[in-house]
Amino acid sequence: MGAAGAAVGSVSVAGCSSQNQGDGNESSGGGGESGGGSGKVVEDDLPQERMMDTVVHMSNTERYYAARYQANVLVDKWLRDEIGVPAEVDPIEFTVLTQRENNGEFDLVTYNWCANNGEPDSILVNRFHKDGSANQSGFNHERYNEVAMQQRVETDQETRQDLVYEAQNILGEQRPETQYLYNENTYAYNSDRFEEDSTVVNVSGLRNIWNYTQIQPKNEAGKTIVTNNWDPSDQLNPLHINGVGPSRNWVPTSFMHDFLVRADPDLKATGWAASEWNWEDDTTVTFQLKEGMTFHDGEPVTASDVKWTFDMIMETEPPAYLNSVVSVVESVETDGDLTVTINLQEPYVPFILITAGTTPILPEHYWTKLMEDTGNTDQPWTINIGNDQPIIGSGPFQWGEWDQGSRFEMPAFKDHAFAAPNIDKRIQRPLSTRDAEMQAMINGDYDLLDFWFGDPAQLKQTTEEHDHLTFVSSLDDCRQCTWLNTQRPPFDDVAMRQATNAVVTAAQQTIINELYEGYGQKAQTPINPSIKFWHNPETTYFDGVDTAIEILSDAGYVWDSDGNIYYPEGKTGK
Amino acid sequence: MVLSLFTVITILFFLFRMVPGGPMAAITSPRMNEAARQAVIEDYGLNEPLWKQYLLYMWNVVQLNFGQSFYYGESVRSLVADRFLNTMSLMVTAFLISYTVGTYLGAQLGWIRGTTKERVGMLIVLIIRSTPVFWTGMIVLYLFSFQLDLFPLGGMRGMQATYSTTTQKFLSTDFLYHLALPVFTLCTFYVGLPLLLMRNNLLEVLSEDYIDTARAKGLTDRRILLKHAARNAILPVVTAFAIAIGFAVGGQVLIETVYSWPGLGREMVKASLRSDYPVAQGAFTLLSVIVITMNFVADLMYSYLDPRVRLEGS
Numbered sequence: 077m078g079a080a081g082a083a084v085g086s087v088s089v090a091g092c093s094s095q096n097q098g099d100g101n102e103s104s105g106g107g108g109e110s111g112g113g114s115g116k117v118v119e120d121d122l123p124q125e126r127m128m129d130t131v132v133h134m135s136n137t138e139r140y141y142a143a144r145y146q147a148n149v150l151v152d153k154w155l156r157d158e159i160g161v162p163a164e165v166d167p168i169e170f171t172v173l174t175q176r177e178n179n180g181e182f183d184l185v186t187y188n189w190c191a192n193n194g195e196p197d198s199i200l201v202n203r204f205h206k207d208g209s210a211n212q213s214g215f216n217h218e219r220y221n222e223v224a225m226q227q228r229v230e231t232d233q234e235t236r237q238d239l240v241y242e243a244q245n246i247l248g249e250q251r252p253e254t255q256y257l258y259n260e261n262t263y264a265y266n267s268d269r270f271e272e273d274s275t276v277v278n279v280s281g282l283r284n285i286w287n288y289t290q291i292q293p294k295n296e297a298g299k300t301i302v303t304n305n306w307d308p309s310d311q312l313n314p315l316h317i318n319g320v321g322p323s324r325n326w327v328p329t330s331f332m333h334d335f336l337v338r339a340d341p342d343l344k345a346t347g348w349a350a351s352e353w354n355w356e357d358d359t360t361v362t363f364q365l366k367e368g369m370t371f372h373d374g375e376p377v378t379a380s381d382v383k384w385t386f387d388m389i390m391e392t393e394p395p396a397y398l399n400s401v402v403s404v405v406e407s408v409e410t411d412g413d414l415t416v417t418i419n420l421q422e423p424y425v426p427f428i429l430i431t432a433g434t435t436p437i438l439p440e441h442y443w444t445k446l447m448e449d450t451g452n453t454d455q456p457w458t459i460n461i462g463n464d465q466p467i468i469g470s471g472p473f474q475w476g477e478w479d480q481g482s483r484f485e486m487p488a489f490k491d492h493a494f495a496a497p498n499i500d501k502r503i504q505r506p507l508s509t510r511d512a513e514m515q516a517m518i519n520g521d522y523d524l525l526d527f528w529f530g531d532p533a534q535l536k537q538t539t540e541e542h543d544h545l546t547f548v549s550s551l552d553d554c555r556q557c558t559w560l561n562t563q564r565p566p567f568d569d570v571a572m573r574q575a576t577n578a579v580v581t582a583a584q585q586t587i588i589n590e591l592y593e594g595y596g597q598k599a600q601t602p603i604n605p606s607i608k609f610w611h612n613p614e615t616t617y618f619d620g621v622d623t624a625i626e627i628l629s630d631a632g633y634v635w636d637s638d639g640n641i642y643y644p645e646g647k648t649g650k
Numbered sequence: 651m652v653l654s655l656f657t658v659i660t661i662l663f664f665l666f667r668m669v670p671g672g673p674m675a676a677i678t679s680p681r682m683n684e685a686a687r688q689a690v691i692e693d694y695g696l697n698e699p700l701w702k703q704y705l706l707y708m709w710n711v712v713q714l715n716f717g718q719s720f721y722y723g724e725s726v727r728s729l730v731a732d733r734f735l736n737t738m739s740l741m742v743t744a745f746l747i748s749y750t751v752g753t754y755l756g757a758q759l760g761w762i763r764g765t766t767k768e769r770v771g772m773l774i775v776l777i778i779r780s781t782p783v784f785w786t787g788m789i790v791l792y793l794f795s796f797q798l799d800l801f802p803l804g805g806m807r808g809m810q811a812t813y814s815t816t817t818q819k820f821l822s823t824d825f826l827y828h829l830a831l832p833v834f835t836l837c838t839f840y841v842g843l844p845l846l847l848m849r850n851n852l853l854e855v856l857s858e859d860y861i862d863t864a865r866a867k868g869l870t871d872r873r874i875l876l877k878h879a880a881r882n883a884i885l886p887v888v889t890a891f892a893i894a895i896g897f898a899v900g901g902q903v904l905i906e907t908v909y910s911w912p913g914l915g916r917e918m919v920k921a922s923l924r925s926d927y928p929v930a931q932g933a934f935t936l937l938s939v940i941v942i943t944m945n946f947v948a949d950l951m952y953s954y955l956d957p958r959v960r961l962e963g964s
Contacts, residue, residue, distance in 0.1 A: 171671030171925045209684050302809045308912070310722040317690055318723045395689035403685065460724065477812055480724075480732060481912035482805055485812070505809050508910040512803040515796050521809050 115625045116160075117634045119642075126642040128566055129649045131155070131163040133184040133558075134173055143591045144556060147256055148186050150591070151558070154583045158621045159575060159628060160641035161566070177212045183561050184576075185212070188259070190554035191603070193433050194343030196610040197426040199602050200224045200243050203559075204252060214563035215252040229423035231355055233609075236425060241612040244601045248616035251573035254580045255557040255599035257588050258606075260549050262532040262595060264517055265524035268544040269298030274498075278341040279553040279606045283323075283526040285331060286341050288502060289472050289495045299499050303526045304513050305506040309484050312467055314436045315389070315457035317396040327526070328484060328504070333436030333469035334377065336363050336416075337428055343553065343607050345428045348495075349377065349437055349470075358423040359406070363432070365414040368493040371439045371470045379410040384440040386418070394457040400431045442468045472497050482506070518542055533593045551606045555599050565649045571631035578618035578627065651942055658938040659711060659931070663704055666927045672696075673720040673925040694720055707931075716932035721924050726932040730914065734899065734936065736806060737906075737913035739820055741898035743829065744836035749891050752841040756848025756887075757880045761871070763853060772849075779842030784904035787835040791908060794831060801831045804910030832909040836902060840894070844887050851883035858882075885956055889948045896944035899937045 133152055138145040145167060152163035163184065168176070177185050192198045202208045205224045206216040220243060227239040247253060263281040274292035278284045283303075293299045305327075311318040314329050338348040347353065350363040369377035386408045389401045404427060406419040420427060446465060447453045461467055466475035472495045476485035484504045488497040507513050510530030516522040518538065528535055532549070539547035560567035560576065567573050581600075588596040597605070601615035618627070632644025643649060674691065691697050695706070710717060716726035755771075762768045778786075794801045802808065806819075806828050813819040855861065856879055864874045903915040914933055921929035 169671055169923065171673070171923070173671075174674065175670070175672050209687070300810065310724065313723070316723045318721065393689070395686050395693055398686040398689055458718075458723075479807070480729075481736070481917075482807070503810065505805065506910065507804045508907050508916075509804070511796075512791070512910060516803050516809075519799060519803075521803065 115622060115629060116639075117629050118637055119634045120637065122634065122636055122642045125648045125650075126645075127636075127649075128160075128162055128641050128643065131161055131183040131566065132181075133163050133165050133186070134176060134182040135165050135167045135186055136170055136173065137167040140170060144186065144188075146591050147556070147587045148558075150587060151256070151580055151583055154579050154621075155576065157639075158579055158582075159624050160635050160639045161572075161576070162640070180212060180214065180561060180563060183564070183567060184558050185561075186256070186556070186558045188554045188556045189602070190552065191343075191607050193429045194339040194345075194553065194607050195426045195429045196240050196603050196607065197228050197430065200227065200240065203602070204243075204247060213252045213559045213561055215250070216562075217246060217250055220246045220250070228425055229358070231358060231423070231425055237609065240603070240610050241614075244603060244612040244615045248601060249574075250570060251560070251577045251618075252562050253557050253559050253602055254573075254577040255555045255602070256580065257584060257592065257596035258555055258599045258604050259552050259592070260532075260595040260597065261552050262528050262535050263525045263548045263550075264528070264535055264539050264545050265548065266298075266517070266520065266522075266544055267546040269294055269523055272546060275548070276341055277548055277550045279343065279550060279604075280323075281526070281528075281548060281550050282524050283327060284341065285338065285472065285495070288331065288499070289497045292498050297520070298523065300501040300503065301499055301523045302503045302505055302521065303524050304516075304522060305504045306527045306529060308481050308506050309478075309504060310480065311461075312478070312484075313457055313459055313461045314438070314467070314469075315392075315394045315396060315459075317394075317457070319457075319461075320396050320434070328473075328486060329436070329467075330471070331473040331486060331502070332467050332471045332475060333438070334369065334471050335434065335436060336365075336382070336432040338433060339429055344609065345433065349382075350432070353428070353432070356417070359420040360417060361420070361427065361432075362415065362417045365416065366494060367414065369470055370491060370493070371442070372468050372474045372489055373439070373442065375439060375441060376413075377437060377439075377470050378413045379416045380413075381440050382416045382437050383408045383410050384443075385435065385438045388438075388443070388456065389435070392454055392456055394455075396457065397435065401435060404431055437470060439468055439470070473502055476501070514538055517545060520544075531593070532595045549595060551597065551604065553604050553606050555602060555604055557599070557602070565643070565647075569631065569647075571627050571633070574618050575624035575627045578620055578624035581617055581619040582621055582624075651946065654942055655935075655938060659708070659935055660704075662931050662934050663707060663927075666922070666925070666930055667700065669922075669925070671925050673927060694718075711935070716935070717928040719921075719926055719929045721921070721926040721929070726928045729917075729929060730932045730936060733912060733914040733917045733933075735816075735820075736911065737899065737915060739825075740829065740832055740836070740905075740911060740913060741902065742895065744833045744840060745891065745894055745898060747833065748837045748840035749844045749887065749894075751837070752844030753848045753880075753884060753887055755841070756845040757852055757875060757883070759845070760849040760852030760856070760883070761875055761879075763849075775842055775845055778838050779846070781839070782904075783835065783839040783902065784908055786838055787832070787905050787908040790831055790835050802828050804828075804908075806912060832905055832911060835908075836905060843890060843894075847887050847890060848880075848883055851886055852879055855879045855883045881955075885952065888951055888955060892944045892948035892951065893941070896941035897937075899940045 133148055135145055135148040148165045152165055155161040155163040176182060201224050202210045204211060204215050204220060206221050223239050223243045223246065227236050227243065230236040230239060261281055265275065265282060271292040271294060274290055275282060276284065276287040276290050278286065305324055307324045309325050309328050311325050312329060313319045314333060319325050319329055334349040336348065336350040337345050340346040349365055349369060351366045353361055353363045355361050365379060371377060386401065386405055389397045390405060393402050404420055404424055406421045409417045411417065446459060447456050450459050452459045459465065463478055472489055472492050473486040474489045476487045478484050482505065486502045488500055490496050507516060513522065513525065514530065514535065517525065536547050539545040560573050562568055584598045588594060600617040601612055603611045605611045634642050636642065695703060718724065719726055719729055722729060759768050759771050795803050806825060808824050811824045813822065819825060861874060861879060864878050900915050900918065903919050905911065906913040906916040918930060918933045921933065
């Protein structure tokens, strides 16, 4: 037990590195090398109760996400072959996965998790704070808990960055999470129809408001953008949980509305409907609205619409806004038509991106009528939005025609005060197979791909074979990773978690090259480098099979002659 | 009929809830805090005890209210009605064509039994019938859309087509143009059953005495085939047709996927995977209603077509 404790916080173990990822630092162990490994303490006649039980690795099914499933199979093979940890993939449907994860019935669980609008807060607090809503690993670290809460009240950016860096380092050392990779997603567009230097690519590829408002058509065909969608839009009420969560609905919703603030292409908060904002004190922030903004029906956008939106949300408490508004905002005041002051219940710096960046400005005159007409004054999120009751917002795109399940058409709002699109119309029209999507790009039915879930290499090859297609790839703001259950053996022991990280790090390049066809980057921290300001490039991590064996040996783990791992003396898996 | 429906709806209710997993995975994001998650659960009534949920559900069903989809947040009735129309436009067209063509060809093949023509015909039919329908679909799509660019890549309407009414939507040439390939694919598959049924029945009927009588009367082959043989041989085909229409509601998941057809079949599979109980239950209930009704209709039609099957006393 003492040996296990010695490894805690140790950054002097050989192979443990804090170098920038992607610097070509090769693993010291290497893949598929001698299973026996050097440095393993092999003993005979070890007691059966110290032998490690099967490690349950919960995973999505192969059908749900082939590359992720195969990455899990590969990692488990490495854990078994290299350090004798009997890990087995347990593929289950995603609905069951969530349930079992909530119940803590796993040793390892793998999927991906994205940042919220470029904010590191949800990554740090929800997942790893002892009271975090998604802390299914049961991670509890005193210093970490402090830092995670401090960063959300620190208004000074630089100081907050230091805290976020420190939090990442603690996670790096403690390893409740081990990252597989940061995904690069691939997309394509028709360069016969658009000026190439007018496209804007961000973490969502071409599927972002900056691209859709700035892209410059070359000809008549380019004035209408027809794109795919991974699933048809199905809920466009901006107050409904499904209207703002999944990207199939959030993309059109965010295009039809304006927000005080948006995350710019580099995921930094920038004024949108607000020309500027100032923190008056820890809990008071004042926004200055831009002049000349109107809703799609011609009515002006005023400070009182902003106030009405926040007041209505605080009064009716839509589940979708409990996190970001109801539990955060105390009151809203206006001063004239263009000044809004928001008072917070307590200091909360993520407010700018999380609240002001995701709460749409709704037209008071239209929504009060809608709520009265439908009798939904206390649950406005249940109002059925459709062609007979469309959305009226003030965003760069308007409600056009919605054919549920197959198609949604959005004409550009040419009178938008500062972000009028250059194109005339955007149409979402999903096709259910990747082959059909690719063919639609080739024959010009599609103008660009908002999503591409097919084979990246095949997309690249197709774009090379067809002169009118241009290939785009971009890093998303997520990470594919495994969470370790710190509440039960074997991963209640930090040495075991560090060793797992070392083995996964050694396997990373193989995962990226073999399973993701090179579209990905090695990952060491939960905060993706696309969130540049918050990503700590020097986060602690462990690398290589030899490192893993060394950490485990120092912690007292031993192996039998068949390579199976046994707990240190005095410890069992029970 | 009412009793069967009641049983089916009850079984459905509990069956979906017995499956491991829950609807929350598809609705909420792990970023949500506990209060928000709880609010959603309450919003959908999932916090109530199961028996209470059941009673409430049954009471609503009696009023033809199937609730709201967890996943879409939309009323199940309008969602299912919309997908139902899409599916039926595809399946009914395919069945009408397959059964008409199949019955006719089956009768012809039965009539020319023993000839080389018949053997070749049967071989083709058996090959088509044994080919997986999604495979045929992919080949047809690849050939006519990808290679020859004669037909659309999928969906029910053009990328930029607009309609003002539902009737216009389903009667437009654009719609028929999108309908052609999936219907053709389905027909190649579904034509086999009525064809084989018809042929086999015809062979049986042709050995009956009354056919010999007809021949002895000096009737033409065509008249014997149509008036005497085919009419008797068609009975099982009619039953098969009625039952097929019933199951058509479930759509053809594979074909709907290959041709990006926004139908009920695909929706049912997705709803089951997402544990979207209201949609899954609503769709399966509709399926049961139609299957039960169509079986009933088949029985009625039987008595009309076959004078021997009559209700007593009539």
